[in-house]
Amino acid sequence: MEKTKHKTAVYLNGRLLGFHENGGKLVDSLREKRRTGIINKQVNFAHFPREKSLYINTDSGRARRPYIIVENGKSKLTSEIVEKLGKKEVTWEYFVSNGIIEYLDAEEEENAYVATREEELTEEHTHLEIDPVSIVGVTVAQLPFPEYNSSPRITMACAMSKQSLGLYASNFNLRMDSRAHIMYYPQAPLVQSRPYRTLKFSKRPAGQNFVVAVATYYGYNMGDGVVMNRNSVDRALARSAFYKTYETEERRYPGGQKDKFEIPQPTVAGYREEAMYSKLGEDGIIFPEAEVKARDVLVGKTSPPRFLEEVSGFGIAEEKKRENSAVVKEGEEGFVDSILLTESPSGNKLVKVKVRSVKVPEPGDKFASRHGQKGVIGLLANQEDMPFSEQGVVPDLIINPHAIPSRMTAGHILEMLGGKAACMNGKTMDATAFNGDKEESFSKILENYGFKKNGEERLYDGISGEAINAEIFIGVVYYQKLHHLVSNKMHVRSRGPVQLLTHQPTEGRAREGGLRFGEMERDCLIGHGASMLLKERMLEESDKTTELVCAKCGSVAVTDYIRNKSYCPLCSESNELYAIEISYAFKLLLDEIKAIGVFPRIILKDKA
Amino acid sequence: MAGKRSIDPGEAVGVLAAQSIGEPGTQMTMRTFHYAGVAEQVPTGLPRLIEIVDMRRSPKKPTMDIYLTKQYSKDEESARRMAEEIEEINLSKIAEIRENFAKKEIEIIPSQQSMKEQGVTIGEITKKIKKVASGSIREEGNLIILKPKTTLLRSVRRATNKLKSLHVKGINGISRVVVLKGDGEYFLRTGGSNFEEVLKWDGVDSGRTYTNNIKEIEKVLGIEAARNAIIREANQVLAMQKLDVDVRHIMLLADAMTMDGSLKPVGRHGLSGEKVSILARAAFEETIKHLITAAVKADEDKLLGVTENVIVGQEVPVGTGTVKLMMKLGKK
Known part of the structure; x- marks a missing residue:
């Protein structure tokens, strides 16, 4: 025991192998051997000096990812090698087997000090990110300019991009998915990130480039509402097909x-x-x-x-x-x-x-940009009633300016600018996280085409034809139609089916059901002292029944439909039956109490 | 003037109170817990509010504010001395307790320093031990050795556990005392509460001394004091979060909890569990239990409350439901 106290414990796949005098030296040499190819590349070493333990992991199922190796503050990926790569003289395999790039697992990562950019490198760094984007996951990497947005909005954007309609599979015609949406004319985004291109996402796009103005429109875009151009919609903007099998x-x-x-x-x-x-x-x-x-x-x-x-x-x-x-x-x-x-x-x-x-956009359909900016159509406005620019451009979509400041989605603004620039010079703009095109370059392009560099334009009111006092920010953003369509959700009921057991209205849209008037709603009516209204909700519009009750013994009467006669099951023919109005659920409760062998009586009294 | 502010007959004050306290309560959960302060580890916010309403045996963190009579409250030194006197000291705090399983003995080694600090002597400690422990006790210099009667190892362990929590000095249950200054005087704030003993203590201003343990207040000062304590505690929780709830809602809650002269929690074991109506109780919790006992006793539900009438489908006796129309039929 005493002997091993100062030695480093070495574990192989979690099992103790033995002890070593100098753990630090051991990992260094092990890593050196891995980089030179003596030890398999897939083995990872993690050394924890404080715990005096060294973990060697060779088992399957570890998530690993590549880093550029750094030694003495110098990246192993030199410009000469990059040049070679450009000439296609070397492959990825070369990097991995020649100690330029190595894969780390979660445990060995604990020992690494990783720089995100080459400029940041110091003597202490052990690794360098291949690209700063790799610090975010695949979904975030698809988003444009995520580093300009607040993190909750990024989370929401990721969640919503998974709900977007597009071309989910090119063989959709042959497939029998139980439900599927296909967008009519999906487009590749004008502003896209490099991982987006790497995944060839534009082959299966899920959205369209909208001309977006940030303005108000007669209150129809309040509180995350959006106003859409009806004529654009008629030109099949955001149109989709819904398949159900x-x-x-x-x-x-x-x-x-x-x-x-x-x-x-x-x-x-x-x-x-x-x-x-x-x-x-x-x-x-x-x-x-x-x-x-x-x-x-x-x-x-x-x-x-x-x-x-x-x-x-x-x-x-x-x-x-x-x-x-x-x-x-x-x-x-x-x-x-x-x-x-x-x-x-x-x-x-x-x-x-x-x-x-066919699902043509209609008020109530949900749309979202790739910045967590979601909205619901509040109005399809006629093109002639919408604001237009000096060149006669009319926006497809008007979003409310209040949607921006509190959410801090600067990326949305930047995408608008980038999209506008992309439209003018006919090239897609790069919006890769941390390394995308800059605002200045967009401004320059816009100025070259005679626009203001901040993207604002003088717009004219479509109804009066007068110039709008403020200059309006207008640009092009990639918008996604989300699969929450009103037509698949809309539901009303004034009368309809009831449940067999309770005689109360059914539940859910599929069963043409009612909306539950729950306990808290009940409390509200009581709180207002609205007794009659409460009774109407709970009885009249629900499960009201009329039952005959025997005044003598208090049991519910039975009816013989053949002889068309009602009588008390206990007092038989001595008829003193009175009709009462109760909820069917209560009648059911009485029946169930009877079923457990208890006799509930209803004591009748004249209504005071 | 007061008449104008009174409530209309038939107003559903209970529901109003419940909603008026409950709705701000939903906002509370989100911003609570860590409040910076001196000895403020007492639960605040929703957990505390639930504690008050549920009326458990004792709060999670009982605490007292002990005010002192003039002769002690003026300077920090005398207040500090009071604090030291009041704070409960048990044996394990001033002495090391060792079990000697070989000899089946327990050795108690009091630390000289802390004995001096607390002003206790070995003789006093031995006396206290004699009171609780059975067996032979002898002093060996700085050592007290207890030899329990039985020779079972388990009983040795039991005796040590007893000794560890042996009360040596101070007031039972007061584990921590801090001296605080406020309003030109010094007062004590404690962790742990023992209202009865503290009030008896010399130099304590019993008129102002306060505990957050409502059950204790009820025991010592009576039900009216408990009612006021509920109002004060609940109000304080809500005020701390800057939630504006009318006191009268809280007063109604306190009234309901204390109305029959004893403290009753809200819920299954209290207010809701003691409702007259069988149906209302069955609808709340433990349905079968209530139905069966009602059947055994041949109980009758007079349908006087709200829930019962909703169940059977009648107008509820609040608001517009309280009004009845009567008509005198003309003589035939």
């Missing part, structure tokens, strides 16, 4: 019964109107390009009855079948895009029907 299968049931795709006979239980089946072919499957509305049948299907029926008088008569068709959901419509006939994993006949609908 319906699926149904001919299932087999125990007892040899099975479903059948067909046009159901009117005798089938749950038969819909004839018109609902009119678009089906003989096989019970709808034709491509048929226009469908909510509740239209896509695939006619009949199923065997849920419960076995009694044998009728004529022996085993034809079985009563049940309608079980695939139907277009409430609030959805479109055209049948394609139909796929296959076999399910269990070997049954399977039909997939893809329905397509």
Whole structure:
């Protein structure tokens, strides 16, 4: 024990190997050996002098990333080597095997002192970043000018870029995704980062370059609202298609019964109107390009009855079948895009029907730039009513100036400027984190084309034709249409289905449900003393029922529908029944209390 | 004048109070906890508010403000002396306690220095030990040796644990005392609270001395004092966050918690659990328990409260629901 006290413990993949006199020297030599190729490149060493331990890691599953090796404050990546690389004389492999670049894992990183730029190098540095962008992740690296934005906005921008519509796959026509969006004319951004190009993201773009003005417009862009140019929208700006796939299968049931795709006979239980089946072919499957509305049948299907029926008088008569068709959901419509006939994993006949609908931007659709600046369309304004510039340029989008200062998204402003410059000289601008093009270069380009260098322009009110007093900042930004579209969310109900068990309205848009009037809402009405309104909400508009109650014993009466007579189950014929209005949920509660063997009585009194 | 500010009959004051205290409470959670200050490790903000409302046995960090009579409060020196006297000292603080398992003995080695500081002698300590421990005790110079009667190792350990927390001096439960200056006098702030003993202590101004342990106040000074303490504590928490809540809401809360002469928490074990209505209790918590006991006792729900009436679907007896229309039918 005493002997090893001052020695460094050496661990291989977490298991103690032994002890060494001088841990510092040992790591140095081990690393040297790795850089010269004696030890495998994938091995990492981490030395913790304070804990007197040295960890050697060779196992799989460590996240590792490359750094340029620095010795004595000098980068190993010299200009001569870079030159060679330019001539394609050397490859990445050369860098790694010649001790210029090495991969560190999370543990060895603890021992490294990494400079982000070559200019920062001092004697103490051990490594140099290949590029400063690499300190951010892949998603952030796609964003333009992230270093100009506040971090919460970057987080939001990353989250939202994952919700953007674009060309998610080039074979979307062949795919049967359960839901998919495809943008009509997606564009590559005018202002893009190098990682964006590296990933060839512009081959699968997810947005369009909008002409954006920072101004107010009659209150229609208050509080993260945006005003969009209706004529731009008519020219297919931000237009997208929405695909939804319906699926149904001919299932087999125990007892040899099975479903059948067909046009159901009117005798089938749950038969819909004839018109609902009119678009089906003989096989019970709808034709491509048929226009469908909510509740239209896509695939006619009949199923065997849920419960076995009694044998009728004529022996085993034809079985009563049940309608079980695939139907277009409430609030959805479109055209049948394609139909796929296959076999399910269990070997049954399977039909997939893809329905397509065009989603033209409308008030309520959500848009976002790549700076966490999201907004919802508040108005589609006619082009002639929107402000225009001296050259007659009318913005596609007007965002509110209040969206900028408190959020500190300077990157958005810079992108507007860069986008405008890119439009003028016809080249995309570089917006790579930490190393992107600078404001001055954008200003210079703009000045060359006769614009003000700060991007502001004199705009004229489209309605009055008068010049707007203030100069308006106008530029071009890459905007993303996000998949939160009102048409897929809108929901209203004034009357509709109720639940079987409680007689209360159903829940959720899919079931055409009501909105819950919850406990806190209830408290509010009580707090206002609005007794009658509360009763209306909780009873009248919900699960009101009338029950007969026996005044003698307080039990709820039963009704014999054959003799059309109600009587108390306890006091039988001695009829002293009174009708009361209660909530069905309460009646259910009474029933459940009875079910546990307790007899609840309702004591009747005259209403005072 | 007062009449103009009174509440209308049928106003749902309880809901108003609950919402008026509860809504600012939601804002509190976000900006609380670390408040800089002298001995301010006492929970503030939402945790403290919950503590008050839940009326647990003792607060997480009980604390007292002890004011002194004039002869002690004038100069820091005498206040400091008071502080030293009041602070509880237990054996482990002034002595090292060693277990000798071989001899089955416990050796107590009091430190000369801290004995001098605290003004206690070995003899006094031995006397105190005699009171709590059974077995033979002998003094060997600077050493006190206790030999417990039983020879079980476990009981030796038990005896040491007892000795460690042996009260030597000061007031039980007052673990830390700081001298503070305020309003031209010195007063003491403590960690730990023992209201009863402190009030009896010589030189303590019992009229102004305060504890944040509401249960203790109730025990020592009675229910009205406890009511005032609830109001004061809750108000202080809200005022600290600059939340403007009308006192009358808090007063109503305090009234509800103290109305039957004992301190009752809000919740399952208190206010809500003691509601008259079976349905209201069943709707809150422990549904089955309430339904079963009601069945066993053949209880009747008179439907006088709010929740019950919502459940059965009648007008609730607040606001417009309190008004009844009566009509005299003409003679036939």
